Amino acid sequence: MSATAAQSSRNNSTRTRILEAALEILSRDGPAKASMAEIARRAGLSRQGMYLHFSSKDELTYAAARHAFEVQHANAQEMLASRRPFTERLVGALMAEYASLYSGTRSRAARFWQGYEAPVIDRIIEMRNRFDRSFVELLAGALESDGAVIGPDDPHARSFVDLATVLVAAARGLTLSTREISTKDRAELLRIAVTRLCAPSR
Amino acid sequence: MSATAAQSSRNNSTRTRILEAALEILSRDGPAKASMAEIARRAGLSRQGMYLHFSSKDELTYAAARHAFEVQHANAQEMLASRRPFTERLVGALMAEYASLYSGTRSRAARFWQGYEAPVIDRIIEMRNRFDRSFVELLAGALESDGAVIGPDDPHARSFVDLATVLVAAARGLTLSTREISTKDRAELLRIAVTRLCAPSR
Structure with missing residues (x-):
């Protein structure tokens, strides 16, 4: 070196x-x-x-958020590429992508934003949005290549992107849930979501 | 009078x-x-x-939030009790319960909390949590009486409350979505969620 x-x-x-x-x-x-x-x-x-x-603290905050998102995203990608069964890979990836920053109660999430000025919030949200879009695409690709079902018996699901969007919404909604949901219960609820949303004709 | x-x-x-x-x-x-x-x-x-x-402004804020939640909750209950088809009743109730306060972009939702002191935030969140718990119970009851399926062919879904919790998570996740989702698209995605989550053996 x-x-x-x-x-x-x-x-x-x-x-x-x-x-x-x-x-x-x-x-x-x-x-x-x-x-x-x-x-x-x-x-x-x-x-x-x-x-x-x-x-500055703003610059550090922004870089720290990016670092957290990158680590989560890399873990989610690794999980999607692993050799586990379909459902476990999807559940694992959803848990990884939405693991840390939004965990805890709503109160904590709401407080996270306090004290930041609007431009800092907007930059971090725009960054999170880019990770989310990338994750929805990754997930849609995994669904398509790994056997999720969209058939003529299903009038509503229009695309793998739609299914991925609903899964991501559920994962994000569960991290900000009403009650404190344990990690184990969150995984269990996501397992229900993945099983039912992605393989309805099993 | x-x-x-x-x-x-x-x-x-x-x-x-x-x-x-x-x-x-x-x-x-x-x-x-x-x-x-x-x-x-x-x-x-x-x-x-x-x-x-x-x-005070805090007292007014709290009362205004309660008023908004009450109106949404009443609309959701009315929708659940209506004579529409199963899927439409559920989609309508989810749209009504999570209609206004969380709509818009994440940025707007994050900003909503700025300027409030922690005790006000905590009171409003605790209130929202009570409405959510009540709505999950209502929804679970509707699922049970109206034909959602939890069968021995489904190892994951453990209860109607679990299904309702996943649906509520998806509805809340969609209101804070990455992209600006139109009301029509949100309803369409919730239709996918309801159809696939609640009637997998159709």
């Missing part, structure tokens, strides 16, 4: 360490109360050292 | 007028910027006249 490559790899892992520290502190304290000094400390850096990577 | 009854009915309709004006202004401007004076004007009252009914 050249000196430059080593430097770049070290910067990369420092960056990831900061992003993970930021996610932890931001989701615990909310953006208004989260302290940049505490995030730096958690990442093992001086505050000045952190500012070399991220010059 | 006695003088007291007439007075009470007039107070009632004044109250409703204020609540509807408040919903309009609050959802347009957000709670931070919404003006109590403008809400009073919209309701055809003086600001002092309005304060006889609601002594």
Whole structure:
């Protein structure tokens, strides 16, 4: 490894360490109360050292959200490509894609947004929307190649994209559910959704 | 009608007028910027006249949210009790129960919460949760009495409450969707969900 490559790899892992520290502190304290000094400390850096990577809390928030979405998306892709049975792959991918940021109660989700200015919210939502669109396409592809059924006996389902959209809606709705649903119960409910939505003629 | 009854009915309709004006202004401007004076004007009252009914913006917000949820819930119940075909009744009830407050983009939904203090958010969410629980029970009852299928051929669906929970999750997920989904498309996607989730052995 050249000196430059080593430097770049070290910067990369420092960056990831900061992003993970930021996610932890931001989701615990909310953006208004989260302290940049505490995030730096958690990442093992001086505050000045952190500012070399991220010059503002908004910039750090945005990068941390992107990092979380990327990790979730990569886990979901890996699950879709795995050798598990059809239903388990789909349930696993839905659980992975909507794993962390929206988990917990509605109250926590609503509070997550407090303290952010509208432009930051809009950027993060637009980013999440891009991941969602990409995930719906991935899922629709998996449904098509792996045996989901859209037949002439089914007047309503028009496309694999429609089925994927409904599945994603259910997965997202369950993460913000009325009651605290355990991860196990969420997976069980998604199993119902996948089984019934995707293979009605079994 | 006695003088007291007439007075009470007039107070009632004044109250409703204020609540509807408040919903309009609050959802347009957000709670931070919404003006109590403008809400009073919209309701055809003086600001002092309005304060006889609601002594603070938080109290008005809470009452306006309850009013909106009650109207949605009543419409959903009416739809479930109607004489339309099974699928249309269910789709109609889901559309009615999740009609207005969460509609629009995620950005708008996220902004809705900005400017509220945590205690107000928690009270409104707890109230919404109660409506959701009641709606899940109503829906589960309708599924059970109206022919949804849970059979020995289906290892996953454990109860009508589970099916209702998945349907509600899909309905809520669709109101906060990635793309702007038109009301017509939302109904079409819910029709897929209802048809496939509730009558898999057709």
